[in-house]
Every structure is written in structure tokens, then in C-alpha cells.
Amino acid sequence: MKINETNRIGGTNPYQKQSEFRTEGAKKAKQKDEVQISAAAKEMLTTSKLNSTERTERLNELKQSVASGTYHVDAGKIAEKLLPYLNNNN
Numbered sequence: 001m002k003i004n005e006t007n008r009i010g011g012t013n014p015y016q017k018q019s020e021f022r023t024e025g026a027k028k029a030k031q032k033d034e035v036q037i038s039a040a041a042k043e044m045l046t047t048s049k050l051n052s053t054e055r056t057e058r059l060n061e062l063k064q065s066v067a068s069g070t071y072h073v074d075a076g077k078i079a080e081k082l083l084p085y086l087n088n089n090n
Helices: 014-029 039-050 052-068 075-089
Strands: none
Touching: none
């Protein structure tokens, strides 16, 4: 008497399943991520590079004033900039 007939209904072959799993995994590994930078982002990159010397000078001035304790924050200007943002989100 045969216990494991090859032509029985519902018979599984574990080796077949492993090979199917490996081929599916190989297909997934071939997919690659892509990044597309918009024209607006490219323009922003070029404009930030043009003003790099002015920007570094301004940053150094701000760092010195913060380090010395003479930097003053104008709360009115901050409120003016935040108000339109807060109105749009409500």
C-alpha cells in the first residue's frame, strides 16, 4: 500500500512552494526606487547657492549676537507671520 500517492488531489510538494517563493522574492528585489526632483525644487537649489556668501555672513552675525546675548526676538513680527498660517489651518 502506498501512503503518498503522487497523483492524489490536494497533494503538496514543499520543494515546489520553496522555489515559487524564491522566484517571487527575486521579482520583488528587481524593483528599484526612483526620485524625481521638480523644476521648482531645482530652481530653489540654484538660487540658494548664488547667495551662499551673503547667507554665511548673515549666519555668522546671528551666531555672534546669540552667543553674546544681544539677539532680540521681535514678537510682533513672529505673530504677523504666524497669523495667516493659523487662519488657513482653522
